[in-house]
Amino acid sequence: MSDLRTETPSPAVLRPAAVLFDMDGTLIDSEKVWEIAIVELARAYGGELSERARAAMVGVAMGESMRIMYEDLGQTWRDPDAGARELEDRVAGLFTSGLVWRPGATVLLAAVRAAGIPTALVTSTSRRLVEVALDTLGRDSFDAVVCGDEVPANKPDPAPYRMAADALGVDVTACVAIEDSPAGIASARAAGATVLAVPCELDLSHLHGETGIHLRGSLDDVDVPHLATLLVPSKA
Structure with missing residues (x-):
């Protein structure tokens, strides 16, 4: 009989403690x-x-x-x-004048909210502009919002993602961050989050195989169960 204490939890019973969304290039095509x-x-x-x-x-x-x-x-x-x-x-x-959602972003955000998983918006953009963008994103879509002019150090420093996790009262190492830029990815990884990297303007292929970074071409077909699989350590 196997020792259950040493088995890797199934993705079916895992879920992120929170999902931390970048804004520009990740949720909206800004x-x-x-x-x-x-x-x-x-x-x-x-x-x-x-x-x-x-x-x-x-x-x-x-x-x-x-x-x-x-x-x-x-x-x-x-x-x-x-x-x-x-x-x-x-x-x-x-x-x-209006902002356009990135492919799959609105569906994924709604699914995460429906699952009752805490969410945060973590952006380098200033509060002034974020307040405008929230008219598109929805002010009730996030449990916390961390803006670029409200942090002691911005991306690629880990401070923004650490602040987001602290605001939600969760362990950042149990969170999935969704990012599109090298600076944002570096910030999330330095904070300890697992990263789903979805390129927008920049090629991220050089990050393939990096520990804790998972590449997808878009957020289409990404759902809550898929986010859970990212938290399962890969077997060497």
């Missing part, structure tokens, strides 16, 4: 909105942002994004706070 605003701002400064710089800005905090932009444009003398305000003003206007 990276294209940011793209419009960033390109417009760079041109207003008399320059064109390189593809390398634009890719580096995905998923990181506003201050770091502005630093990347200014270095790329050769305008490091500019005030990052002023630039951030200009960028946010434009994005806020674009957000109010």
Whole structure:
């Protein structure tokens, strides 16, 4: 007879302590909105942002994004706070025009809520813009919301995901985080969460096989039982 104490729990009896959702590029297709605003701002400064710089800005905090932009444009003398305000003003206007859900995102979020699993929104975006986005996402869709301007350090630092788990009163190592950017994935993994990585604007194939990171092409067909399987340690 096998010793039940040493057997790996079946995915059928597992469930995440919470599901922690990134926002831009994960739940909503807002990276294209940011793209419009960033390109417009760079041109207003008399320059064109390189593809390398634009890719580096995905998923990181506003201050770091502005630093990347200014270095790329050769305008490091500019005030990052002023630039951030200009960028946010434009994005806020674009957000109010309506946001599009990423494939499978609305169905998965509804399924997680229906299962009674706590949820958190964990984003590098400022509270001002998140409040606009919640008109699309639903204000009752999350038990906690952690915004980029409300954390001591932003992604890729683990602080945002640790704060989300603390706000929900759960162990972050028993949570699944859903992310689309290298910075967000690094943040969630550093905090101890298991990560479902779903690319949007950036290729994540280099992360294949990394411990605690599971790649999917989209959230289509991802359900609560599938999230449970991610918590089962792989057998070496």
